[in-house]
Amino acid sequence: MTSTPPTGTRPTDGAPEAWRGRARRAMTWASAAGAALALAAAAVAWSWSGELPAEAASHWSGSGVPDGFSTPSSLVLLCTALALGLVALFCAIGTLAGSAASTRRIAAAGSVWSGGFAGGLLLVTLAPQRGLDDASQVGLSAGAMALVLVAPLVPAVVAAMLVPGDPVLAAAAPVPSDAPRVAVRDGERVVWLRRATGGPGLAVGAVSILVTVALAVVTQTWGMLVVPVLLAGLFVAMFAFSVRVDGSGLTVRSVAGWPGTHVPAAEVLAASVVHVSPFREFGGWGWRVGSGGRVGVVLRQGEGLLVERSGGRSLVVTVDDAATAAALLNTAAERAR
Template identity: 65%
Template sequence: MTTAPPPGTPRARSGTEVWRPRARRAMAWSSLVGLLFAVGAAAVVWAWRDELPAQVASHWSGSGEPDGFMAPTTIALVGVATAVGLCVLFAAIGITQGAAASTRRIAAAGCVWSGAFMAAIVVGTLAPQRGLADASQVELAGDTLLAGILLPLVPAGIAAALVPGDPAMPADEPVPDDAPRAPLRDGERAVWLRRATGGPGLAVGAVAVALTTLAAVLTAEWTMLVVPAVLAALFVTMFAFTVRVDAAGLTVRSAARWPGTHVPAGEVVRASVTQVRPFREYGGWGWRTARDGRVGVVLRAGEALLVERSGGRSFAVTVDDAAGAAALLNAMADRARHR
């Protein structure tokens, strides 16, 4: 039989009650910023309406000649509608799966990048057509698309940085008795350290870098070589990680020092070994968020360390000797509760 708490006793908030309001706020302001970029571009197009051809070039063939045309207002509306659709997608991810701050940051950055990307593409493609009577001779410079992809990364990065991190949420229950533990003597120190690298995602990344490099060379669009360079840097950050377990908890950090995460020992509810299926659970490889909100560093299928933490959050990383990491992390979580 349980006894109800005395009147006036504060009720412990569930994990969802802690992170869901944070996710809603982050998605609200980041979506607004993204839409302001897109609407701002539409306003620029409206201001240019008397200087643009009745039908502007909206699509270019592989030879660089335009092969698609539409009214300036239509291309502006398409840009706004696309930005709205992408913002809705990222906001839905943030609100439904944003238990971890990293997911909320990625979703907020996605909202802002989407609006800024569409604004850059719309303005960048129409600016060279101002003052023309016929848009059929306009060539799209390769750096227009490049700028449209890269420049929005600046406001997107700022948006991600503005999203607050997770609040401290020490676990209030002991580590389950059946959780594996490393046998440590009182005062004994221990560190578990492994590298998680490679996997199929790295091969896919190498192919993407090779293909984009080849495309830039064949079209002689040398500025487009920035794309494979950026992809290479991205894959370095996503497919080489250091995984460490010590008295402080679990630390996972990219070889490029970012991205990374830290799970304090005091927030570990239970550490265990799980089997990961990258596409079915996470939709691919790298730093991922699963449908249930679990964050993971997924480089391959198979064995992974799963860390259930306070607030209904969890984190997984595919790494060798996940059992050893789980046992030591549970032991450190026990110690953290008795400090």
Template identity: 50%
Template sequence: MTHTLDHDRRTARRSHRTAGWTTVAGLAVLAGAAVTAYSWRGDLPDRVATHWGIDGTADRFGSLNAALGGLLGVGAVLVLVFGAVTAFLGHSATTRRMGAATTIWAALFTSVLLLGTLHVQRGLADAHSDVDVSGVILLAIVASLLPAVAVGLLVPGDPRQPAVGPVSAEAPRERLSPQEQAAWIGRTEAGPGIAVGIVVVAVTIGLVLFTRMWGMLVVPALLLVSMAAMFSFVVRVDRTGLAVHSALGWPRTRVPLDEVVRADVIQVRPLREFGGWGWRVGRGGRVGIVLRAGAALLVERTGGRSLVVTVPDARTAAGLLNALADRERQAPGPEAGSAAG
């Protein structure tokens, strides 16, 4: 029990530490954007454009304070929400990395969007002048995405946390002889999520064609790359544990055999439990590679972490993983082997 509590405390500290510095960094970015924007007040129209229609024409106007409060207020709420998710659900490094990257992305995107749309209005006497903001939107997407990914990659991974007890006797198992070598390979591919992604890409391309903001073609391009990376995964169970990787090779994740507490089969409803399809974080901080509804492999691991993968024949995968984990823990260690010899 003490060992488990120590793991839980260390996990909580890692989550809170990551959430703390990313939230502070995000709020600092927003504060810097506010200071910069306010320093431009003498160069801006009395009423600045705050919203552009689908045809690229400004259709809403307000004071500089209203513009700052609106966009940066949204950014601050997003930073605090994503920071809280990281703090309370960041049991695994995957969740902490996703939370940290999203927190920084929210701060950078709203800040660049605010400063960019204000910058193109500097020196104008009237905000109703024809101003092109397509380049600003493109810059906000690219300039926020790359640093956010870098921040996510900088978040430390989980330390090794070997299990200290046997796999539950109630967990499913495949029969293995003491020396038998076995492996299981499965593949999970896109279900309804791919249809949703295709519709989003088609709508985005339609908007680009309608507005003639050709630089915005980067958005459907990024969506297509994301779909290719997230909607086909290879799942392998062998003597090293569980390994899951995208058909493109990345993203990938792994659960070492000595960290497997229990593997089982559960029924998954993607929208209700994970908010959608793809590589997701669900209720309780559970990480999911969820491409369709139905049976899924659940791997509970040390440190209060768990991974869900929707894959055909999940019961065989769970049974083999439990059997291999059992055998790994029952094998004599190096010292016992030397004494026997």
């Protein structure tokens, strides 16, 4: 039972103007915060100009010996441009595709983390070189690099938490008559539960973790071990989800507790089964944002549950037995009318 709503007959209810306004406001302050972190770091680095060597170390070999050099001003400009470019990218994603609060939160966190990461990278690179005439022997602390990766997560999480959620926008249009349903008696409660796990992305994550651990051991750069730890946490959060459909609607949540989302039954226009192509539609695996702001929990290619909701929003989840989930969700939506 696989279907895709034909062009011109997709259910609609409400326009995206309301969420576009929320997305613009959220991304304006998040982008400003990310840019401010990067510019503040650039200002500090620039104030060190008289204390830095004419050619500062800018790249290190696996053994910790500098093997690349640049002028301090070039490093400042490069890191600042990198930060502002990433901030602009996340701002565009949050503004143009932020139809769901989850997308806006991830984009806001990405903006703030990018500014903090690039600014921190600039400072830990140049700080050890202050007062030196020759940077050829300066080392780069693995602990400092780990701090650069981890520390910006704190303001990033705060930024995500400050982005307001979506208010319930009840659907006015009826559930399409040809949408599948489940026969549920009055007063009867029905719950559908599944676990969405694994997929190629998990294998890619496992290889990435093993490679970074091996590099840390071979080069004895023990501070690098923070990278596989972060990757392990990321892949646990992104490649194992519980999926629940009941009278209240659809709930999708990572087994790690975050990320997650809930689609109230009152917002559901229609639920159906679709065939999902992760790269063509979402650019990869995990919690993704596709064209038009469609949110996807995409772990593999194949059968998926498509939930179209009010405000021009939609959610796709790759999960087994999606037909039963769609039918039960349509029934819950009809009752919620």
